[in-house]
Amino acid sequence: MKNYINLKKIRSVLNGLSGLKTVIFCLLALNLISLSAIYSSLHQAGEFIGQEIIFKQIIWMLISWVALAVFSFINYRIYFNISYFLYTFNILLLIVVYFFGKSAMGAQRWLSIFGFTFQPSELSKVAVIIVLARIFSFTQNKGFLKGFLFPLVITAINALIIFKQPDLGTALVLIFLFLLIGFFSKVPKVYFITFILICSAFSPLAFNALKDYQKKRLLVFINPDADPLGSGYTIIQSKIAIGSGKFFGKGFLSGTQNQFNFLPERHTDFIFTVIAEEWGLAGSIFLIMIYWLILSKILQLAKKIQDPFGYFLCLGISALLFSHVFINIGMTLGVLPVVGIPLIFLSYGGTSLLISYILMGIFLNVYKR
Amino acid sequence: MKKYWKEKQNGRRSFPSSGLMILYFGGFLFLTVVLFFYQGINGKYYFQRAKNNYVKVIPLFSIRGSIFDKNGVLLAYDKAAFNLSVIPYQIRDTKDSLFKEISKSLGRDTAEIYRNYSRNFLNYFSPVNIVLDIDKRAALDIQEKLGSKVLINPQPQRHYPYSYEFSHVIGYVKKVSSFYEELKQYGYSPLERAGFSGIEQYYDSYLQGESGGRLIEVDAGGRVVGFLGQLISKKGKDIRLSIDSRIQREAYRSLSGKKGVIILINSANGQILALCSLPSFDANNFIKGKGLSRLFDDPACPLINRAIQSTYPLGSVFKPIEAAGALEEGLITPHTTFVCDGQFKLGSAVFRCSHIHGPQDLYQALAHSCNIYFYNLSLISGSDFLSRWAKNFGLDSLTGVDLAFEKKGFIPTRKWKEKKLETPWYAGDTLNFSIGQGFINSTPIEILTAMNVFASQGYIIIPHLLEEVGGIPSGISSKTYIGVSQNNLDAIRSGLRKAVAEDSGTAHILERLGIKMAGKTGTAQNRGASHAWFAGYFNSQGNDYTICVFLENGGSSYEAVKITYKFLKKILEGKLI
Numbered sequence: 001m002k003n004y005i006n007l008k009k010i011r012s013v014l015n016g017l018s019g020l021k022t023v024i025f026c027l028l029a030l031n032l033i034s035l036s037a038i039y040s041s042l043h044q045a046g047e048f049i050g051q052e053i054i055f056k057q058i059i060w061m062l063i064s065w066v067a068l069a070v071f072s073f074i075n076y077r078i079y080f081n082i083s084y085f086l087y088t089f090n091i092l093l094l095i096v097v098y099f100f101g102k103s104a105m106g107a108q109r110w111l112s113i114f115g116f117t118f119q120p121s122e123l124s125k126v127a128v129i130i131v132l133a134r135i136f137s138f139t140q141n142k143g144f145l146k147g148f149l150f151p152l153v154i155t156a157i158n159a160l161i162i163f164k165q166p167d168l169g170t171a172l173v174l175i176f177l178f179l180l181i182g183f184f185s186k187v188p189k190v191y192f193i194t195f196i197l198i199c200s201a202f203s204p205l206a207f208n209a210l211k212d213y214q215k216k217r218l219l220v221f222i223n224p225d226a227d228p229l230g231s232g233y234t235i236i237q238s239k240i241a242i243g244s245g246k247f248f249g250k251g252f253l254s255g256t257q258n259q260f261n262f263l264p265e266r267h268t269d270f271i272f273t274v275i276a277e278e279w280g281l282a283g284s285i286f287l288i289m290i291y292w293l294i295l296s297k298i299l300q301l302a303k304k305i306q307d308p309f310g311y312f313l314c315l316g317i318s319a320l321l322f323s324h325v326f327i328n329i330g331m332t333l334g335v336l337p338v339v340g341i342p343l344i345f346l347s348y349g350g351t352s353l354l355i356s357y358i359l360m361g362i363f364l365n366v367y368k369r
Numbered sequence: 370m371k372k373y374w375k376e377k378q379n380g381r382r383s384f385p386s387s388g389l390m391i392l393y394f395g396g397f398l399f400l401t402v403v404l405f406f407y408q409g410i411n412g413k414y415y416f417q418r419a420k421n422n423y424v425k426v427i428p429l430f431s432i433r434g435s436i437f438d439k440n441g442v443l444l445a446y447d448k449a450a451f452n453l454s455v456i457p458y459q460i461r462d463t464k465d466s467l468f469k470e471i472s473k474s475l476g477r478d479t480a481e482i483y484r485n486y487s488r489n490f491l492n493y494f495s496p497v498n499i500v501l502d503i504d505k506r507a508a509l510d511i512q513e514k515l516g517s518k519v520l521i522n523p524q525p526q527r528h529y530p531y532s533y534e535f536s537h538v539i540g541y542v543k544k545v546s547s548f549y550e551e552l553k554q555y556g557y558s559p560l561e562r563a564g565f566s567g568i569e570q571y572y573d574s575y576l577q578g579e580s581g582g583r584l585i586e587v588d589a590g591g592r593v594v595g596f597l598g599q600l601i602s603k604k605g606k607d608i609r610l611s612i613d614s615r616i617q618r619e620a621y622r623s624l625s626g627k628k629g630v631i632i633l634i635n636s637a638n639g640q641i642l643a644l645c646s647l648p649s650f651d652a653n654n655f656i657k658g659k660g661l662s663r664l665f666d667d668p669a670c671p672l673i674n675r676a677i678q679s680t681y682p683l684g685s686v687f688k689p690i691e692a693a694g695a696l697e698e699g700l701i702t703p704h705t706t707f708v709c710d711g712q713f714k715l716g717s718a719v720f721r722c723s724h725i726h727g728p729q730d731l732y733q734a735l736a737h738s739c740n741i742y743f744y745n746l747s748l749i750s751g752s753d754f755l756s757r758w759a760k761n762f763g764l765d766s767l768t769g770v771d772l773a774f775e776k777k778g779f780i781p782t783r784k785w786k787e788k789k790l791e792t793p794w795y796a797g798d799t800l801n802f803s804i805g806q807g808f809i810n811s812t813p814i815e816i817l818t819a820m821n822v823f824a825s826q827g828y829i830i831i832p833h834l835l836e837e838v839g840g841i842p843s844g845i846s847s848k849t850y851i852g853v854s855q856n857n858l859d860a861i862r863s864g865l866r867k868a869v870a871e872d873s874g875t876a877h878i879l880e881r882l883g884i885k886m887a888g889k890t891g892t893a894q895n896r897g898a899s900h901a902w903f904a905g906y907f908n909s910q911g912n913d914y915t916i917c918v919f920l921e922n923g924g925s926s927y928e929a930v931k932i933t934y935k936f937l938k939k940i941l942e943g944k945l946i
Contacts, residue, residue, distance in 0.1 A: 044588065044594075180389075237422075239407065239415065240415050240418045240422065241415075241419065242404070242407050243412055243414065243416070243419075244412070244415040245408050246408055246409075246412030246413070246415075246416055247408065247412065256420070257422065257423075260422070260423040260586065260587065260588040260594060261588040262419075262422055276404070280408060281404055281405060281409055281412075284401075284408065285401055288400060291397070295393050296390070299389055299390050299393070315389065318393070319389075322392075322393050322396060326396045326397075326400065329400050330400065330403075333403050333404065333407065
């Protein structure tokens, strides 16, 4: 029998592609997917209604590529030295936004600079990754206080301020970064496991600290039909949209859930539903494979790195990427609660895109060295 | 302690990352499996749900045919009603304040709005009527004030101008959804209206017309964003009835304040000129959904059409039926005489008559309604004879009048009593039966049909209301010969005539009308006050008419005769017949 798909050949081609080229290629593909999905999501009943938004996103993409290029030339070791400064600056920004920020949809997350709104909580992700990479990059166990409690407090302060904005999703991502980077450091794993156990035990208490709408989202996650018009609505409609795409989708600009406005926030947090509805299972899996390709390239590189700081930077970047993709798609599918996290590289939103590209730029610099 | 940084042979360090690889891969694999579950396995289901989301059918209700009386007076028609509706999804957060505002500006009860909302709710994206039938001005005002939060949709609404007089004849319309289970086999859709009781139900297939619909695309706010096609609705056919609204209203007036029935038909062809049952109700209440519980709870049962839906003991109106049978079977001749001394002894029991009539032949017995005569006759004939002739005159079958929910009367038989009541049939039962008492029960329209046999020279004629459908005469007329010879019929007819014509006749006051009235009175005993009957026929302007007047717990038959007099006097004076 003839082998139609020559796996060996494909593998050799993929291996032959350098990590750099693969990542750039993937990012370009994601740009195209992002623009087409946002373009489609801005249609209502066949009418395009969001020129402004799509132009903004294109501008942000261009800025992001420039930033990626710039950061890929900056020696990443610099971050080791400025990590605490960066962290402090980020905390100050968060405090500023807490008091003077622009609020939207009940949350104060934005700072307005020259007409462009900026979300400091996105910067936190970079700052926390860098600071954690620095702390955990020591090659010996530094004990409980310095090795575990100190980075925990650093992360927790940041997460707490963001949680107060309120932005539960990003706060959880920061905690996830701490656990994941820490887990691969020299700090005994017992600490982390105990920490997770204690957190789970106290989660009912934490539930009470949530805002009403966050509580609702969590409850609705357990049973979406409890409130089909209120907080359950998003999940139900999102599931319908994804499911109705079937194997090959309804076609570009033909997603009825999208076109007829049944999906809220579909050019931001729920962009995946638009893709899944219009391109079906095939499109969804294709998209996940692109993310997987980027992740695997980052991890492949991380294995070869000699510098612990670079290694932990890569871990942090990969963890951030993974958690965004996993939580975002998970929440659109209703298997994770709706916590308001954008789909990295795809969702509309300038700051998020810029920060992701800066992180990729840092990664490329690590890669080059 | 585990070693984290492995030293490789060439001195380069290698960090662990395969654990992460597995974590990431597992996570993505999990997402893929869930995606496959939704898009692959359940894709069809979600596809259908997505379709249901945005494709909506907006029903275009057909306009129902109008109902006219004999002279073209409108009795029921559709008018445009302006209903206020909302889209649940659109108002999900502002429902309470919006309802309060609407109730304030329209002066409607908030509770009523909530009730309508929950009753008419279909799904989150279809308009729900919350205030029914507001006038056009108010509708435009509120639309201006509240903008797109409310929708004003004109819908055909049934209206009954002479509601109290005609409710039992015409019936009313109901949303099919309230009795959908019974109707879905006939192809009704739950949003349509269907006739309920009376003409509206009986001739629903003519009146209904064909509903259409618009297939539209809506967005999540329920706004129409696309149009896929439509089926135009067709108006139902108009119906003209034989009923004369002037006579009907006169009948209603004559009965006012009483519980009772007046039915007047053309003896020759069964056309109903008046069919009135009191107490009555306003059918418009059912259209507006107002004050219904009061109607259902009323102990006087205004919703029951007593003319066709209630059965009562007959009393003496049964006597001519029995007499006709006895003549036909040769048990008696018109000249057979029994002596009435006011009472009749059967064993230790005593059965009484109203007067001491002395010797009575058949004519006198009918004129005076002498019980003793019929007691004696029944002892000769036996109870099977009585059951047989009651049956021949149709007292246990539906008359076939074209109204919904007709009930039939009941005729006892010896076998029935032995089987059901497990007691033997006594001679006393036969005596009671012979004067229309005991177990026998009939509806007023059955009595009318039976009396009409004498008026029409021996035919059972189905009384009916329909005269024209869509301008085409219905041609309904059904005659069944009862099998009583003309001589015998004439004998009964002269007995019935004497009841009016003779000074001692039980309905003598009717002679004053000057229309050669003939008839039979009846005072039917029951647990409460006696029911009063009069059934008879007369000739006016060359046409024969048969009338039945019944008063529930009316006291004595004289009351029924008085009502008959009052009613006929009015319509004769008005030259209505």
